[in-house]
Amino acid sequence: MTTEDSTAHSTALLTLEGLTKAYPGVVANDDVSFAIQPGEVHALLGENGAGKSTLVKMIYGLVAPDAGRMIFKGAPYAPAEPRAARAAGVAMVFQHFSLFEALSVAENIALGMEHPPRMRDLAARIRDVSEAYGLPLDPFRVVGDLSAGERQRVEIIRCLLQNPQLLIMDEPTSVLTPQEVDILFKTLEKLKIEGTSILYISHKLEEIRRLCDAATVLRLGKKIATCNPQEETARAMAEMMVGTVLQVPERKAHDEGPVALSIRELSLPAPSEFGTALKDISLEVRKGEVLGIGGVAGNGQDELTAALSGEQLSPSGSVFIRNDDLSTAGPAQRRAAGLLVAPEERLGHAAAPAMSLIENALLTGRTREGLARSGLINWTKSGSFADAIIARFDVRTPSARVAARSLSGGNLQKFVIGREIMQRPDVLVVNQPTWGVDASAAAAIRQALLDLAAKGAAVVVISQDLDELMEICDRFCALNEGRLSAPVPAAGLTVEQIGLMLGGAHDMHEATA
Amino acid sequence: MIRLERRPAPSRLWAALTPALAVFATMIAGGLMFALLGKPPVEAIRTIFWDPLFGEFAFYYRGQLLVKAAPLVLIAIGLSIGFRAGIWNIGAEGQYIIGAILGGGVGLAFYPMTGWYIFPLVVLFGAIGGWAWAMIPALLRVKFNTNEILVSLLLVYVAEQILASMSLGLLRNPDGNGFPGSRNLSAYEATANPELIAGTGAHWGVVAATIAVIFAYILMTRHVLGFQIKVSGEAPRAARFSGVNPDRLVIFCLGISGALAGLAGLFELTGPAGQISIDFNQGYGFTAIIVAFLGRLHPVGILLAGLLIALTYIGGEAAQTNLGLPSASIDAFQGMLLFFLLAMDTLSNFRIRFGRAKVA
Structure with missing residues (x-):
């Protein structure tokens, strides 16, 4: 030295x-x-x-x-x-x-x-x-x-x-x-x-x-x-x-529309030993509204997402789009009815890692985009659907033919959420939309969700990131140990109020020095 | 310490070359094995790979080639569809046997009637037999989440017992002087599956195998179901999310591979084999697994791989008679082929690193 x-x-x-x-x-x-x-x-x-x-x-x-x-x-x-x-x-x-x-x-x-x-x-x-x-x-x-x-x-x-x-x-x-x-x-x-x-x-x-x-x-x-x-x-x-100037998402004022998605007293047992049971969940989301569901991961977020996507079926009379009971309908039928979902895990759940972006565009876009006719896939149309997502959501990739896993987290997330938004959903449910995504991609995704709501779709955002929820939500509710709190208007909520809704500090605060 | 490290992007060229390299490596290692057995290695390799195609008796062997390749390709096509979806039917041998027994049994029930409709009916029941035998592991998996690998494999041994019991009992030839084995179905005109073009060995099984290759190609590249099969193999959760019903896929994949194995058994029974006997099955159902992987689970690859393995069968038999090679050495030879293919596959996806592991 x-x-x-x-x-x-x-x-x-x-x-x-x-x-x-x-x-x-x-x-x-x-x-x-x-x-x-x-x-x-x-x-x-x-x-x-x-x-x-x-x-x-x-x-x-x-x-x-x-x-x-x-x-x-x-x-x-x-x-x-x-x-x-x-x-x-x-x-x-x-x-x-x-x-x-x-x-x-x-x-x-x-x-x-x-x-x-x-x-x-x-x-x-x-x-x-x-x-x-x-x-x-x-x-x-x-x-x-x-x-x-x-x-x-x-x-x-x-x-x-x-x-x-x-x-x-x-x-x-x-x-x-x-x-x-x-x-x-x-x-x-x-x-x-x-x-x-x-x-x-x-x-x-x-x-x-x-x-x-x-x-x-x-x-x-x-x-x-x-x-x-x-x-x-x-x-x-x-x-x-x-390294660039960030854009703050813009919100436009909108009127309250009719109820698009409603869940009525939904209870589901835990899917596995390490899962969370959903207990008596009720909510309503109106057209043009963004509902935020906050909570620490592992409190039923994945189970609620699966119950909405149709991967997990529910007892009839619990999940409705407009007035149609979709509780026992699988993912394809729910998509046809206008309920689209983007799950948390990008690789392996929302997208197949080793498959190309074209194949991944086909994965959920088949019915609503008409990418297959009488069982035969139209690869040309699937390719142009993938290209359209890439262009509109600024997905950085050499081409649509590359495997999904070769994209960075932020780019793949833009693709996955873009894929659902491009299908003009009536109801869009996203779970942790900006998890592990860089700040500029996160801002773009939030803006896209707000734009979608402004066009009259009902949007449900499930997230751990409370700042994110406060930024884009109209109403907020908390998911804690499989129970959903009553929603409250997001404007004016304080961090302390949110914390209490999230179940406090799990019995830790009384011992604080 | 030796470690395997995943290559960032496996080379496409190597992926295409590996089957050829595996064949080449098998020739070398096989030659060594033959030399150790005291046989002339070059001559043995030539007898296996060259003589059946271009040698003095090629006119006979070439016909045999299609006869042997047809059941292998037919079964392997069915297996490959399931393998792509991660559904492992290891019991094609059993489905092959039951298809032959059910189809053959229906044919024998018509004996000695004649009619154009009998053969199609027999073929149909051959497929149904294989399908039904494959439904056992399929339904057990769907209902009780059993492992289809174990169930389908163990059912092979059950099928072999049924085969023995049928040859000795229910289906035994009443005019056979008490010898085990059924009437000869290839000699019974209504059920015979003859050589369609003289000298080629092409019987209806070859036609069925060709159609299966074409249909599998269309299914896997253009059809939604083929796409769902691929997604399920690559990313099961993504498949479920996209709306694939995994139970239905299990039933479809096991069903189609069972039906094709049953068809292969039926065409073999009504053609080259002739009768239901205790030693009717020749292990096509197991060899087809090698064929499916050697063909990289691709229909066209499977067609080529089926021909290649058929060649080693025929050449192996020739080497047995001409050079006195033990029959087990041919099995070892085919085993080497799969071994080298898997090894080359691993090496094209991974590289070997020596030295202490570093956490990256």
């Missing part, structure tokens, strides 16, 4: 210098440099595919950089594996939990330790740490019974038991209700006061402005800027992230 370096970074906890990592065909990180100070909450901001995950994996020892170096606590740092990173004082909470559902909290934590102490001692330590940081957790509860927020606490406590100096958190709030987010932020602030640095990965800008001291923006693998999020507007940061 040169003297110049040591003076420049003597105060920093972790310094990254020129980190570069290339995969075949793509440079995931290109000469990325920044520093994290002790006791700092540092945001790592970027769209999907900007290189956030790769960068974090290098810090955590999962991936070795091609070039560049890292300095941790004044010494060169190059972890060969996560164990080395943990030994140095770096811990990470992943977006997807790695917990065994059948084991207790303490057993799960013991499994991740090199030399686990006796269960009784470990349980006592878990209690100490959890109380100290306002994350109460019973060490003997079985993980399978815990909410998503509580499972995340298990992962956080697992990290805190190592007394890390740097805690990496990957999209920690994506599974939490607003109240749970508050609890988490209090914990993080406490850690910060004690001098622990936190590298916080997110694309939720308001959160970052609330919590973080510094933010590094990545775009296409390159560092764009390190800024102070409190001094920037959310919009300015979003534009740094995207």
Whole structure:
């Protein structure tokens, strides 16, 4: 290390210098440099595919950089594996939990330790740490019974038991209700006061402005800027992230139309052991209206979508389009009646990954677009339908002949939602329309949904993203453990009210420090 | 450590070349095997692949080629439709037997009447027999979610028992002096399935196989049902979302492959085999699985693969008589062909990496 370096970074906890990592065909990180100070909450901001995950994996020892170096606590740092990173004082909470559902909290934590102490001692330590940081957790509860927020606490406590100096958190709030987010932020602030640095990965800008001291923006693998999020507007940061000026969706005033879709007291048993039963769901959506259904994933969203698409049939008298009872009609009949659905999972559900966009256009467009006559497929017409979707929804693809899986998430989502919108639905149901989609594609999709409603269609948006729902919905209701709350007008709803509708913090708030 | 790593985009050229390469590799490995058995390898390979087509007795062998290829292609076409949808009928051998028994039984019931309508009726019941036998795994899967691979496979052994019982009991030739086996259906004019063009070996089964290839081609490239079959194989959830009824597809795919296997059995019975006997089945139903994959589940590919495998059958028999090769070595030879095909397939989709695994 040169003297110049040591003076420049003597105060920093972790310094990254020129980190570069290339995969075949793509440079995931290109000469990325920044520093994290002790006791700092540092945001790592970027769209999907900007290189956030790769960068974090290098810090955590999962991936070795091609070039560049890292300095941790004044010494060169190059972890060969996560164990080395943990030994140095770096811990990470992943977006997807790695917990065994059948084991207790303490057993799960013991499994991740090199030399686990006796269960009784470990349980006592878990209690100490959890109380100290306002994350109460019973060490003997079985993980399978815990909410998503509580499972995340298990992962956080697992990290805190190592007394890390740097805690990496990957999209920690994506599974939490607003109240749970508050609890988490209090914990993080406490850690910060004690001098622990936190590298916080997110694309939720308001959160970052609330919590973080510094933010590094990545775009296409390159560092764009390190800024102070409190001094920037959310919009300015979003534009740094995207690289273009964002359009805010426009809403046009509309009249209340007649009821297009109604669900009447629909109850369905859970389709599998890990599914959610739907309990007594009733709703009405009018023509020209956008109804938002909020809630944390796993509370019946997929089951409700399947009950609407016809993949799951319902007892007669529960699902109506206008006045037609479609409860026992399959997907094809429902499409013919004007009820179109875009499910959450793009690859494998909404689209067949290995098949071309033409074949995927045919997948749901056959009846309404007349792409087959007496059983014989009209490939020319299917091709022009696919081309029309690509042109109107600005799907970036070399041609309609490429396989669906070769498209980026945002482009495929534009294609999948465009495919349904192009069929002029009377009712469109979309589940997580902008999940994992970059900001500009998300804005385009939201605008397309609003335009569709303005033309007189009824639109149901099922989403975890509350900001999105507030942006485009006329009315809002919450899905929690398979029950749907009564809808309320979206205008003027506060985050707290929404949080309460979503079932509060799953019995966590009373224990908050 | 050796690992397989998926290639970003498999080369189309390699995908097209793999069957030819697999045949070539089989020739080399087979030649080695023959050499180890103490037989002249080059001569053995020539006897198997060259002589039946261009040798001294080619006039005889060429006719045999179509006789052997017809049932293989007919069965493999049916199997390939199900395989594309991820529905695995492994029991075509059993459907082949039951088709022959039911169709043959109907034919024998008419004996000794004559009439133009008897043969079509016999053919129809051959198809119904195979279809009905395939409906057992289909309905069990739809109703009780059983595994159609196991059920269809085990039913082969049940069918073989029925075949033995029929040859010894119900369908035994009353004029056969007590020998097992039915009357000769190819000698009974109303049910005979003769060679249509002298010297070619082409009987009605060859006609049926050709029609099946054409229909399968149209089904898979132009028809909605073929599209639904492909989607179901590629992405079952997407298929359900698009409105495919998976139960109906199971019944269709097992039904069509059963019916075609039954037809193959019936044409074999009324033509080359002649009578229902204990050793009536020759393993076409299992070899057709190799044919289906060797032809890449594509109708035209299956046609070519069926001819190729028929060639190894005939050439193998010739090598057995001329060079004294053990008959098991021909089975091993066909096994090698499938092995090399699958290996080449894997290598065209994946590449081999040596060294420590890195998490990417």
